Amino acid sequence: MIYAELPPEVAATPHRLPFYLAMEEHLARNFTGEYFVMWQVEPTVIFGRNQDPYAEVNLDYCRTNGIQFYRRRSGGGAVYADRNNIMTALITSSTEVESTFAGYCRRLAGTLRSLGLDAEASGRNDVLIGGRKVSGNSFHHLPGRSIVHGTMLYDADPDTMDRALTPSDAKLHAKGVSSVRSHITTIREYLPQLSIADFRSYLRQHLSDGVMTLSQADVEEIRRIEAPYYTDEWTFGGHHPRAKRPVRIEGAGEFIADVAVTPDGRIESLSLTGDFFTLQDVDRCLLDRLRGAPLTHDGIASALGGVNAADVIAGLSNENLITLIIPVISQTYGRN
DSSP, rough: OOOOOOOOHHHHHHOOOHHHHHHHHHHHOOOSOEEEEEEOSSSSEEEEOOOHHHBBOHHHHHHHTTOOOOEEEOOOOEEETTEEEEEEEESSSSOHHHHHHHHHHHHHHHHHTTTTEEEEETTTTTTEETTTTEEEEEEEEETTTEEEEEHHHHOOOOOHHHBOOOOOOHHHHTTTTHHHHBBBBBBHHHHHTTTHHOOOOOOOOOOOOEEEEOHHHHHHHHHHHHHHGGGGGHHHTTTTOOOEEEEETTTTTTEEEEEOOTTSSEEEEOOOOSOOBBOOOOHTTTTEEEEEEESSSHHHHHHHHTTTGGBBTTOOOHHHHHHHHHHHHHHHHHHO
């Protein structure tokens, strides 16, 4: 695995989070082989492609305290990052998402164990030390390529993290914790003598076996890819403040379903938001099939036809999807 770095004159200047997300995407789309990258940012909240920022991010607190917030293209939940959080990414040609995702988390855990830490890969996207989260990861699947990226907490500011993020009670309950603070740990807690610079060097040494320096032409393309991340259309995606309660499905994540209904009792439109991981385009491959379907269990099941929801949203069965929609219909429109 090759470590990809920026030209020295570009690396010397701090960049906002979308620049590094664009760098990952540029490597995935324009280079073959397997690459590893690392970066750090000023205080920033990063939320998943399918998430509602009004539900997951304390926007007023972030704006007041100069904390940036951006939507990424991968799924998963919201995280807080600052200069004490090393972001890492794997860019690979593997198209088997689940095994690539799990394999990368195991590699991270193995690297931490080589430092003498009691680290293990856990669940769908976490690395734990002593049962507490030190790294969370998500993936972005492109044609023929995959990006697996996430956090690595060298140190943390739990007060700011607690205030910047607003995870639901259901999510915290599923983790068996009462707050973000009680769910995390840091490298510094276990290895206070190891500086963040030395820790970053250790990760680079143990997770890559060569170096590639990008060109100025690469940087120009990264800037082009970066630009759309700053638009309100991408950041907010049409979301507005709302009070709907999320539904958590074990092994799949958290979901909020929005349903519009025609006068004759059929689905007019349907959207899903949450911290789930998508394997294909959710609208085109799944939800668009349900437009016009009768608002009954059998009607929705028939509209899905031979489609397997788990091929589109990791861990979600067709029956899970139906049970997400039916309660929304009943609560909103009084239907069964």
